[in-house]
Every structure is written in structure tokens, then in C-alpha cells.
Amino acid sequence: MRFIRLAALLAVTATIGGAQTAPLMKVLIAPGAMDEAVNEGDVRITITVPGIDAAAGAPLFSVPASADLTVTDASGPVDGAADPGGQRKWKASRAVKGDLVIKYRVHVHNTPTNGGIPPLGPRIDGHGFSAAGLTFLAIPEVATPYRMLIDWDLSAMGAGATAVSSFGDGRVEVPAGPPVRLRLAAFMAGPISREPAAPQRTGFAAVWTGDPGFDLRPPMQWTSKLHAWMNDFFQTANDRPYHVFLRFNPANAGGGVAFPNSFVVTYGAGVTGESMKHILPHEMTHTWTANDLGKWYDEGSAVYYQALLPWRAGLMTTEQYLDDINKTASRYYTNAEIDAPEAKIIPNFFSNMWLNTLAYDRGALYFAALNGKLRRASGGKRSIDDLIRTMVHKARAGETITEDTWVTLLQKEIGDDAVALHRSMMRGGIVRPESDDYGPCFQREIKKVRRYELGFNPKSTPDGKKQVEGLVEGSEAAKAGLKNGDIVTYPVITTEGVRRDPDATITAQVFRESGNTSIAFLPRGVALDIPQWKRVPGVSDAACKN
Numbered sequence: 001m002r003f004i005r006l007a008a009l010l011a012v013t014a015t016i017g018g019a020q021t022a023p024l025m026k027v028l029i030a031p032g033a034m035d036e037a038v039n040e041g042d043v044r045i046t047i048t049v050p051g052i053d054a055a056a057g058a059p060l061f062s063v064p065a066s067a068d069l070t071v072t073d074a075s076g077p078v079d080g081a082a083d084p085g086g087q088r089k090w091k092a093s094r095a096v097k098g099d100l101v102i103k104y105r106v107h108v109h110n111t112p113t114n115g116g117i118p119p120l121g122p123r124i125d126g127h128g129f130s131a132a133g134l135t136f137l138a139i140p141e142v143a144t145p146y147r148m149l150i151d152w153d154l155s156a157m158g159a160g161a162t163a164v165s166s167f168g169d170g171r172v173e174v175p176a177g178p179p180v181r182l183r184l185a186a187f188m189a190g191p192i193s194r195e196p197a198a199p200q201r202t203g204f205a206a207v208w209t210g211d212p213g214f215d216l217r218p219p220m221q222w223t224s225k226l227h228a229w230m231n232d233f234f235q236t237a238n239d240r241p242y243h244v245f246l247r248f249n250p251a252n253a254g255g256g257v258a259f260p261n262s263f264v265v266t267y268g269a270g271v272t273g274e275s276m277k278h279i280l281p282h283e284m285t286h287t288w289t290a291n292d293l294g295k296w297y298d299e300g301s302a303v304y305y306q307a308l309l310p311w312r313a314g315l316m317t318t319e320q321y322l323d324d325i326n327k328t329a330s331r332y333y334t335n336a337e338i339d340a341p342e343a344k345i346i347p348n349f350f351s352n353m354w355l356n357t358l359a360y361d362r363g364a365l366y367f368a369a370l371n372g373k374l375r376r377a378s379g380g381k382r383s384i385d386d387l388i389r390t391m392v393h394k395a396r397a398g399e400t401i402t403e404d405t406w407v408t409l410l411q412k413e414i415g416d417d418a419v420a421l422h423r424s425m426m427r428g429g430i431v432r433p434e435s436d437d438y439g440p441c442f443q444r445e446i447k448k449v450r451r452y453e454l455g456f457n458p459k460s461t462p463d464g465k466k467q468v469e470g471l472v473e474g475s476e477a478a479k480a481g482l483k484n485g486d487i488v489t490y491p492v493i494t495t496e497g498v499r500r501d502p503d504a505t506i507t508a509q510v511f512r513e514s515g516n517t518s519i520a521f522l523p524r525g526v527a528l529d530i531p532q533w534k535r536v537p538g539v540s541d542a543a544c545k546n
């Protein structure tokens with residue numbers, strides 16, 4: 001999962017010249033004592049931005065939910081207020097000149113749902129604090145590039161506290177670029193646990209605070225191996241710090257968000273140890289392939305590679321890889337909006353569950369189909385990997401990447417056929433990889449898979465439960481005994497869990513006057529004949545892993 005577009009931002013960063021001449025803005029983060037058991041914390045923030053020259057009423061910075069906000073410039077205190085809307089742009093009542101200093105306090109308090117979607121708000125795990133920049137940092141509204149000093153005051157956190165952000169360990173100076181980069185970064189402070197145990201100047205490090213209740217080190221060692229392998233695969237130097245931020249999520253474990261050189265991933269009920277391996281490769285792929293082309297490219301490539309690369313690296317079994325291909329194919333071919341055009345996806349991404357998953361799955365099948373076409377066109381010499389690597393290297397070199405960049409590559413390497421597939425996919429055409437497009441180890445077969453169907457409309461109640469309405473007659477929920485008017489709770493339905501697994505059941509707790517009960521059902525409706533893939537006996541894995 002990933003919901004933040006960041007590649008345009010990175011391109012800007014990469015092309016800014018005169019890095020040393022850009023002024024230096026300072027971000028000082030001072031977390032207070034944190035204790036999950038007390039569950040009340042404060043973080044004091046001071047942001048200093050030199051060289052401001054803004055007219056009265058111009059937006060100065062966007063401000064998160066905070067208290068004790070004070071703003072000063074060279075002439076002293078500045079009055080102003082934030083817009084009430086979602087952006088919360090703070091505007092001064094007079095002109096502002098010189099060093100802009102923004103000070104405020106952020107309250108940290110875990111709620112049963114604050115690990116929800118997105119899993120990025122300020123939280124306390126153990127004696128540590130963590131948050132993504134977009135949820136707690138004021139972002140100056142400036143058009144010119146700034147160098148940024150990320151600094152920490154850990155004196156209130158007690159002995160042994162350290163700090164880390166997506167920019168690196170502790171105090172870090174970040175090269176010139178737009179301050180909005182602060183939004184797309186994770187921050188953590190406190191008694192931080194690490195894998196590997198000693199801080200690294202470059203390369204992989206996983207960080208967390210508190211006791212997750214299971215051993216995070218084995219899955220993180222696995223992730224570290226994958227990270228090194230992916231660096232080789234994408235032919236990039238492993239010369240940057242790379243951080244995985246781990247947080248507990250009480251509401252919807254398993255969510256992840258990728259940022260530059262880092263990602264946040266959450267553990268919790270059902271997502272511990274081994275099962276985390278299904279999220280980590282996806283988020284890590286974004287590190288290389290994220291750009292602004294659209295969900296079809298960004299999420300499509302992450303889904304395409306999320307099991308393929310671990311399998312090739314020897315970190316997943318053939319069965320696990322095949323299972324991943326088939327779950328993606330089953331969610332795609334049973335999608336009720338399978339023929340929706342790509343343009344319909346973004347406006348409806350959070351309101352329509354079919355469109356939400358369509359971009360992920362269709363993109364992955366599209367890359368598989370292109371892979372087959374390119375292998376055939378090149379007599380097996382070229383694959384989709386070559387095209388994706390070309391895109392990665394163009395982006396890292398600061399080239400502007402557009403859909404035309406991609407289409408031009410398709411035309412050159414494969415020809416009209418691939419361009420036609422691209423245009424068709426964007427219009428909503430159904431993508432159908434050939435039988436051997438996943439390599440000679442796998443072949444297509446037709447299987448019956450049932451479409452996802454909850455069987456009722458869950459209406460939210462004031463106390464966070466759901467009320468069953470519009471129960472579909474003959475649905476699995478009805479057959480299992482749910483009734484209209486029932487008050488129920490059930491685990492959050494995730495796109496990675498129930499929606500992706502045709503065999504996954506839901507167990508609802510049902511609260512009735514006649515007595516509480518629990519009812520399990522398979523949230524599936526009509527059965528469709530769809531493509532799935534199976535292992536071809538007698539062909540060795542080695543023949544398929546290149």
C-alpha cells in the first residue's frame with residue numbers, strides 16, 4: 001500500500017544545483033518522556049527558516065494539530081491563524097521578514113484506532129515516539145530550495161535514547177531541496193532497537209521501540225538480505241542509509257507506506273514474524289520504482305515484483321511465488337470494475353474498493369503480459385526487468401519521467417503490439433497474459449473463483465460497531481445466520497487479507513439481546529471461470545528465475 005506521490009519531489013531534489021549556497025533551515029525535535037503505559041506524551045518542535053520575505057496574509061506554513069504555537073520573525077512575535085480546512089495553511093496578519101521561527105507542541109496519545117489508515121500519526125511504543133512528518137511537522141510554504149538540519153533534543157527521554165529519521169541517524173544535514181520533503185519522512189526517538197544492532201552509515205537498518213511481543217530480528221534479517229539483493233537487481237549503489245520503521249498497529253496491522261529511502265510498516269494481530277514477509281518486498285520495491293506515472297506503474301510494478309524478487313533471491317519458495325501470482329490474478333479477474341479506465345481510479349481510490357485494488361492487480365498482470373511479449377520479441381534476451389531498470393536509472397539521473405517515456409521504450413523494445421496493450425489497459429481493456437508469460441515453470445489453467453461479497457451493508461454505529469443492513473438473500477453471511485439489524489464487530493477487512501484470499505473467512509462477533517454469539521462466513525458470491533497458473537512438472541526452478 002502506498003498513497004503518497006513523491007517522485008516529482010525527488011526529481012526536483014535531484015536537479016537543484018548550487019546545493020551549498022542554499023540557506024539552511026533547522027528542524028529541532030524535542031520529545032518528552034514517553035511511556036506506553038501512561039499513554040500521554042508531548043513533542044516540542046522548533047522550526048527556523050531564514051530569509052523569509054512574505055506579504056501579510058500569504059500562506060507561511062502548513063501546521064499540524066498542535067498547541068502553544070508561537071511564530072516570530074526579525075521584528076518579534078507574529079499574529080496569525082490557520083485556515084480551518086484540511087490544508088491548515090497558517091497566514092500572518094502582517095508582513096514577515098528575516099528568520100521565521102515556528103514553535104509548537106504536539107500531543108501524543110495512542111487510541112485504539114490511531115494505527116489505522118494511514119498508519120502514520122504520532123504514537124508511543126514502549127518508551128519511544130514515532131510519526132511521519134506529514135502528521136506532526138509544520139512545512140514552510142517556500143518556493144526556493146533549502147538545506148535542512150534535522151536535529152534532536154533527547155534530554156527529556158532519559159539515558160539511552162537515540163533518534164533516527166528517513167534522512168539518517170540522529171543529527172543530519174540534508175542537501176538542498178524543497179522543505180516539503182519533511183512530509184514524506186518517518187521519525188523515531190527513544191530507546192530504539194535495531195537490526196543490525198549497531199547503527200550503519202549506509203545500507204539497511206530496521207528500527208523500532210517497545211516490545212513487539214515476538215522476535216522482529218529474523219524477519220528483519222530476511223528483509224536486509226532482500227534489500228541487498230534488490231540493490232544488485234536494480235543495479236544501484238547501496239550508498240544511502242535505508243530504514244524500515246516498525247510500529248504497532250492495534251486496528252489494521254500490515255499496512256505500510258513507502259517514503260524515500262525508507263518505509264513504515266506495522267505489525268499486530270495476525271502480522272507477526274513470517275507473515276510480515278508479504279508486505280516488506282512490496283514496500284521495498286517502491287524505493288526504486290516510485291514515480292508519478294500513476295498507480296498502474298507504481299503499484300503495478302510493486303505487486304509484480306513483490307514475490308518475484310524474493311523468489312529469485314532464494315527468500316521465497318516456488319509455492320509462495322505461485323500463490324502470490326494466483327491471488328493477484330484472482331482478485332483482478334473477479335473485480336466487479338475490471339473494465340474501468342485508469343482515469344477513474346484516482347478520483348475514487350478511497351471510496352470504491354474495486355477501483356482501489358484494480359490499479360494494483362491490473363498493473364501487475366500488465367507487466368507480466370509485457371514480459372512475455374518482450375521475451376518473445378528478443379528471443380529471450382530481454383525482459384521487463386530491462387525496461388524497469390531503464391526507468392529507475394532515468395529517474396535517479398534526474399530525468400523527467402512521463403507516460404511517453406514508458407511508451408517510447410515499449411515501441412523501441414517490443415513494437416506496436418506493446419503500445420496497443422498499453423493504450424488498451426489505460427482504457428480499461430482486460431489484460432490477459434499468455435500461458436507462459438510467467439516463464440516456462442508455470443502454465444495457465446482456468447479455475448472457478450468466487451467474487452468477493454460481504455453480503456450486507458455495514459452501517460457504522462456511534463460506539464464503533466457495525467449494524468447489518470441490506471442483507472443479501474442467499475449470501476454466505478445470510479446462510480451463516482446473520483440478520484438485518486444485528487450489531488456486529490469483525491476485524492478490519494484488508495485488501496491484503498480477506499480481499500486477496502478467496503478462502504479467507506470472516507468471524508463476526510454478534511451482539512443480540514438473546515445472547516451474544518459469533519458467526520463465521522466466507523465473504524464470497526458468484527463463481528467465475530478465471531485464469532490461474534500452475535507449476536509445470538519437470539522444468540527446474542533455475543530455468544525460470546532469470
Ligand SMILES: [Zn+2]
Nearest residue numbers: 001002299302
Ligand atoms: Zn504499494
